[in-house]
Amino acid sequence: MKMVLVVACALIDADGRILLAQRPEGKALAGLWEFPGGKLETGERPEDALIRELKEELGITVKHACLAPLTFASHAYDDFHLLMPLYVCRRWEGDVTGREGQALAWVRPQKLRDYPMPPADAPLIPHLQDLLSPLSSSLL
Ligand SMILES: Nc1nc2c([nH]c(=O)n2[C@@H]2O[C@H](COP(=O)(O)OP(=O)(O)OP(=O)(O)O)[C@@H](O)[C@H]2O)c(=O)[nH]1
Ligand SMILES: [Mg+2]
Numbered sequence: 745m746k747m748v749l750v751v752a753c754a755l756i757d758a759d760g761r762i763l764l765a766q767r768p769e770g771k772a773l774a775g776l777w778e779f780p781g782g783k784l785e786t787g788e789r790p791e792d793a794l795i796r797e798l799k800e801e802l803g804i805t806v807k808h809a810c811l812a813p814l815t816f817a818s819h820a821y822d823d824f825h826l827l828m829p830l831y832v833c834r835r836w837e838g839d840v841t842g843r844e845g846q847a848l849a850w851v852r853p854q855k856l857r858d859y860p861m862p863p864a865d866a867p868l869i870p871h872l873q874d875l876l877s878p879l880s881s882s883l884l
Contacts, residue, residue, distance in 0.1 A: 748825065750782060750783050750828045751782070751784065751791075752778070752781030752794075752830050753811070754814065754831070756876070757834075757850055760852070760853065761850040762852075764777040765777065765802075768845055768846050776860050776861055777859035781801075782797040782801070790829060794806075794831060798833075800844075801844055801846070802840050802841060803839070803840070804836040804838040804840055805836060806835075810836065811832075814831060814872070815871045816830060854877075
């Protein structure tokens with residue numbers, strides 16, 4: 745089984761909302777809501793890849809020190825196995841814009857389930873909910 749490494753990021757704003765981006769028409773899983781990010785290029789470090797993707801997809805500048813690892817997704821798709829580290833980021837420079845024509849949504853943690861996501865992403869949701877509302881653990 746081919747292993748594909750994809751880095752993704754949950755941007756969190758000052759109100760504790762999470763940024764989701766809608767996959768554009770024509771791509772695999774079009775219309776579903778995902779965390780910005782993408783595949784590593786050959787020889788690229790994960791954090792460098794994520795910084796590059798956040799610039800390409802959202803037009804923002806992120807520093808290494810502002811990327812904190814949270815958890816990861818491991819999911820068997822039909823034709824590859826996805827391994828996807830999820831970082832969180834609360835500080836960036838520039839305005840978040842959909843540079844690739846994708847719709848964006850700032851979503852409260854408890855509303856994440858209202859947005860259809862790729863199957864690999866479902867197990868990530870409780871980790872974000874816990875991070876952002878630690879008094880009501882959704883992992884228990
Ligand atoms: N970015 C991102 N990709 C995800 C998520 N969940 C998930 O299953 N994926 C899968 O990871 C793979 C890589 O995503 P991608 O299309 O963003 O890769 P990319 O930015 O490098 O784009 P490209 O391949 O069109 O150049 C896709 O198969 C996508 O479906 C997610 O939350 N965020
Ligand atoms: Mg991408």
